[in-house]
Amino acid sequence: MYIRAIQMNRPTHAVIIGAGLSGLACAYHLKKAGIDFTILEASDDVGGRVRSDVVDGFVLDRGFQVLLTAYPEARELLDYDQLRLKHFIPGAMVRYNGEFHTVADPWRRPSDCLKSVFNPIGTLQDKLLIGKLRQNVTAGPLMSLYQRKEQSTLERLRDFGFSNNIIDRFFRPFFGGVFFDKSLSTSSKMFDFTFRMFASGDTSLPTGGMGAISRQLADKIGASKVQFNCRVSEIQENSVILDDGAVIQTDAIVVATEGPESARLLNKEVVSKMRSVRCLYFAADKAPMTTPVLVLNGEESELINNLCIPSNVNESYAPAGKHLISISVVGRDDLPDEGLHKAVLTQLHSWYGKEVLNWKHLRTYNIKFGLPDYTVPALGEVERPARIERGIYVCGDHRDTASIQGALSSGKRAAQALIEDFEATVKTVAS
Template identity: 45%
Template sequence: MAQPDVLIIGAGLAGICCARQLLKAGVNFRIIEASDAVGGRIRTDRVNGFLLDRGFQVLLTSYPEALENLDYERLGLASFDNGALVRYHGEFYRLVDPWRVRGHFIANLLNPIGSFADKLRIGKLRSHVLRTPLDKIMLAPETTTQQALARRRFSRRITERFFRPFLGGIFLDTKLSVSSRWFEYVFRMFAEGDAALPANGMQAIPEQLAEPLPEGAILFNRRVESIDGTTVTLADGERLRAEKLVVAVEGPEAQRLLHFEKPVLSRECVCYYFAAKEPPVKEPLLVLSGSTRGPINNLAVMDSVQPTYAPKGESLISVTVVGNPSRDESVLRKMVRGQLKRWFGLVVQEWRLVALYRIEHALPVVFPMDRNKPSRIRKDVYAAGDYLATPYIQGAMESGRLAAEALIADMKGPH
């Protein structure tokens, strides 16, 4: 096998986006991937006609990197309505973005999810994030999301009943300890674009990004065991060498391979998929738990948003538990079913569990959130991955591009 100029470890979004830049610059590369396909944390399983993303995820269509690199039409995106259905005290309440979805202004104002003043504050926050350049948002003084909400004088009521489950589901952190920068960035993404699902599942995103890569550029089912300079040793003992190395694996694995001093901590979640004869919610809305009585944080009827996720005559319900309240699977499943029964009644007994995904490293903990972390780790070795940027699709794609740009600049040398 001819020696490439660059070896990239990992075919998640960061690795693929790095490779795309190298390809454009005419740099010869090869990707080594431990699993059997591209996508990393964005994989979709096809089971009896259902599309099961490995953990509930959405594409925010206004991510700058996604807008730049993805063909949305070919992805066949279908979007959630902007807003949520909040379960609170035995009822479902609609909280819809009145700037994006017409006809809900009065219902929004009257529901018990927040006060009238809270809803005006949401409007103020919305106009602030829309008129602030994204770079400025990411350089603003940083606190936790919880503190940022308190500073904007949001009441406990709306924080507990709406922001905690909504942002908790996005950040997989119900303590709202995530950076206020990221909170404002994501709020802007929701105000500007949609939360969408591709027709072939979320894995269609990395697959489309990988399309231009030459055949054979990715070696699948090859795990890198260790790194020495720019030589990598694979699990089967084979050694590969290149001029330069890009380590584009998830944070904890990067720490193992690159011996970072500080550990990369993880946010975890459990995602259940149930099949039902009838969709419990027909509108394309995210369903949130507005009370702290868990364990469910959020739920989505996938085919109410993207019909391709379920076969004809069936409905697919995804249920997300943030963190991991019980390691005992049967205990957690009982708790989840109990909560679903309280929400939707006895019909839940007929729902069939299709799959469950327990994801120990779903998102990295990134605080403070500093997008200017260097991609170059040491001579000829670069790193990419969401843990270096913003822990989301946008950050993973951006970090891959930045690593490639740094590497290409080093190859060219000083002018």
């Protein structure tokens, strides 16, 4: 087979495989250190799972996702003003027993407290315990959370004293939607971290969609540094082989792909399993509500896990006079798209009446590799090593917390490991 060789700038060069958030973050830190790099991306754009599509003027994120402004790495890397963030109202609306109930954040929305205190979503004791939990997870440095005993999220909530009432009607749909895990078997370390992030900042959507985050990072490193439609078939020492047979010589390789692809390239099990989610988008002339808040399904037997109207949060998600509705379904990969669509509309009809019959289905995203499965025991070591061996590194949210923070932090650690090895090599040569 004819092998095409591509020569890269010398003396030091890294190839980053994957232009998702972790790969872009790694590139950003390498650029700051003066190390040259090229990013190889298998798809046609940057972002990985943090991408947005435009359909009929509507902005569709690839699965419902949000930016938590308290993420430390996001604060360091991103220009929030440039992203023109718009925020959700803290708290949620819970659909239970045929009605919608407000679950308020009394620290930031005290005016909603009365609505929350007397509704059937948890007992008064549960609502007082939420304040205690908030204090528990926000005290001390962030890293101290990772030193705590690991148990499942469900065990953590029960041990803290929460009733099954509030667990099933609020925590299960809320964090089941965050982790794509309605069983709440996800590590308590992940739960504590996520609860802290929600409590410490805003829950936001950028103008133009979540893909604006990825585009901003790409602009920081330079768009010319990314080569698209370049799928890597194999990595070897100091070389990367593409599907078309091209060979790229390099000094270092950073694998910044999702977990299963990283495992294939490295021939190592870097993550056990991934969790999936399905997201349906609808266009409507009239929104079923005007409040910028997340809607949770407190009826465990029903299909929909959560509903959001992104255009209520950030008007850029829909054309003028129109509204965008997002539906997330967790744990039902068995249903074909047509059956899923029909079942979701049937449930929505019971929530909002016949007006849903006028909603236009825009697109369904079936996201097979949504998040790493962090079922306990999972995060004995939250920040997992980036160095596979000298010259080969790995990053991604499967090497950290399953979040935007985890992806950015992991990318930074991969860059740091590469830089340390490069500096050690320079010192050895100099001596």
